[in-house]
Amino acid sequence: MLIVWGSKGFEKNLGDTIIQHECGNCNNHVTMQGKELGRKFTLFWIPIFTMSSSHYLLCPVCGAGKELSKRMLATYMVNSED
Ligand SMILES: [Zn+2]
Numbered sequence: 001m002l003i004v005w006g007s008k009g010f011e012k013n014l015g016d017t018i019i020q021h022e023c024g025n026c027n028n029h030v031t032m033q034g035k036e037l038g039r040k041f042t043l044f045w046i047p048i049f050t051m052s053s054s055h056y057l058l059c060p061v062c063g064a065g066k067e068l069s070k071r072m073l074a075t076y077m078v079n080s081e082d
Contacts, residue, residue: 005043007051012036017057017076025064033060034073 014034022029038053055073058065068076 003043004045005041006045007039008042008047009039010037010047012038014055014073014077016078017073018078019057019076023059023062023064025059026062028059028061030059030061032065032076033058034077035065036070 012035014036017032017034019032020029021032035056035058036053037056039051040047041049041051053070055068055070056065057068057073057076
């Protein structure tokens with residue numbers, strides 16, 4: 001039996017954070033956004049689990065930002081799921 005597996009990249013917008021500041025890159029006063037970028041393991045093209053992911057705090061205007069740990073970003077989210 002042939003088992004088809006692979007991986008698929010994904011991008012998820014997590015919404016607003018509680019951080020509002022003047023972006024050092026574009027100088028707009030913005031509400032920073034949370035974003036998750038990662039890769040899922042797929043089996044017969046169905047995503048099974050997340051293999052790796054990175055969490056970012058991003059400026060919604062210019063996209064400048066920085067990587068944070070998942071736990072750190074969660075403490076900044078307006079609608080935290082945890
Ligand atoms: Zn910006």
